Amino acid sequence: MNHMTINDKYDYINEDSISECLKCKICSNPFIDPVKTKCKPKEHVFCSHCIKEWLQRDLSCPSCRQNVKIRDLTPITERIFVDVLNELPVKCLLCKQKGLERGDFDEHASETCIKRTSLCSSADIQCPWTGPYEELDKHLKTCPYTALRTMLIQIMANNRELTKQVNQQQIYIDRLQKENQEMKEQLPRQKVQTSNLPNCYRPPRRPQTRENTAKPPFQATHSSAPKLPCDNCPDCWRGAVRGSYFRGQLGGGFRPGHTMTPCDCDCHK
Ligand SMILES: [Zn+2]
Ligand SMILES: [Zn+2]
Ligand SMILES: [Zn+2]
Ligand SMILES: [Zn+2]
Ligand SMILES: [Zn+2]
Numbered sequence: 084m085n086h087m088t089i090n091d092k093y094d095y096i097n098e099d100s101i102s103e104c105l106k107c108k109i110c111s112n113p114f115i116d117p118v119k120t121k122c123k124p125k126e127h128v129f130c131s132h133c134i135k136e137w138l139q140r141d142l143s144c145p146s147c148r149q150n151v152k153i154r155d156l157t158p159i160t161e162r163i164f165v166d167v168l169n170e171l172p173v174k175c176l177l178c179k180q181k182g183l184e185r186g187d188f189d190e191h192a193s194e195t196c197i198k199r200t201s202l203c204s205s206a207d208i209q210c211p212w213t214g215p216y217e218e219l220d221k222h223l224k225t226c227p228y229t230a231l232r233t234m235l236i237q238i239m240a241n242n243r244e245l246t247k248q249v250n251q252q253q254i255y256i257d258r259l260q261k262e263n264q265e266m267k268e269q270l271p272r273q274k275v276q277t278s279n280l281p282n283c284y285r286p287p288r289r290p291q292t293r294e295n296t297a298k299p300p301f302q303a304t305h306s307s308a309p310k311l312p313c314d315n316c317p318d319c320w321r322g323a324v325r326g327s328y329f330r331g332q333l334g335g336g337f338r339p340g341h342t343m344t345p346c347d348c349d350c351h352k
């Protein structure tokens with residue numbers, strides 16, 4: 084229990100009817116945090132703060148004038164005595180509510196009293212409003228900070244969505260850049276590879292359709308003089324021995340070893 088020393092928040096109900104043995108001789112109110120002396124034959128009881136204040140001026144008991152030292156004071160913890168004090172009925176001076184028990188008053192004052200001093204629920208974003216709790220709802224309807232909070236939540240949600248979209252697009256851009264880079268790196272290599280190819284391995288200049296395979300064009304890059312056909316180069320034996328090409332097509336065949344002999348065209352050097 085941690086009751087305030089000067090109580091201006093509640094009144095006792097029917098204080099006159101409260102037994103004198105529950106009241107402090109110094110402040111004449113029901114005890115708050117009662118302590119007892121070591122007076123003999125009967126110990127005396129006072130509010131803790133009352134007797135400590137008293138002993139600063141006078142080292143004798145207010146009731147019997149025996150000597151009292153602060154270190155002799157003992158808190159009263161007897162359950163029945165503490166309960167009787169806690170159950171004293173009080174009335175809240177702020178909201179005028181009756182039927183409260185003194186032991187519950189601190190909770191009433193800080194958590195349920197409709198007149199308790201409150202902060203705006205947007206105090207965390209610097210709304211300076213403070214007032215009775217019962218007026219908080221009215222304030223919230225016009226609180227610019229609370230309106231801002233709604234906007235802030237929307238802005239933050241929009242921001243999250245935009246950030247997500249930007250991230251997705253960045254991933255897409257990164258992928259495109261990577262692909263682009265890979266293609267750039269492959270391009271010179273492909274040029275080199277293409278230039279390394281023999282003439283006859285280059286892609287045909289004209290698409291190979293049935294029409295132009297039936298009558299292949301004369302290859303100007305090859306010598307027009309008759310030569311032996313090579314084994315893997317149709318360009319060559321086309322250019323070299325046109326007659327044998329047609330013989331092959333017609334099923335005439337080549338002599339053994341003939342097709343294994345490379346031609347002396349430029350593309351084999
Ligand atoms: Zn007292
Ligand atoms: Zn005494
Ligand atoms: Zn109240
Ligand atoms: Zn506010
Ligand atoms: Zn050849």
Ligand SMILES: [Zn+2]
Pocket residue numbers: 283316318319348349350351
């Ligand atoms: Zn060739």
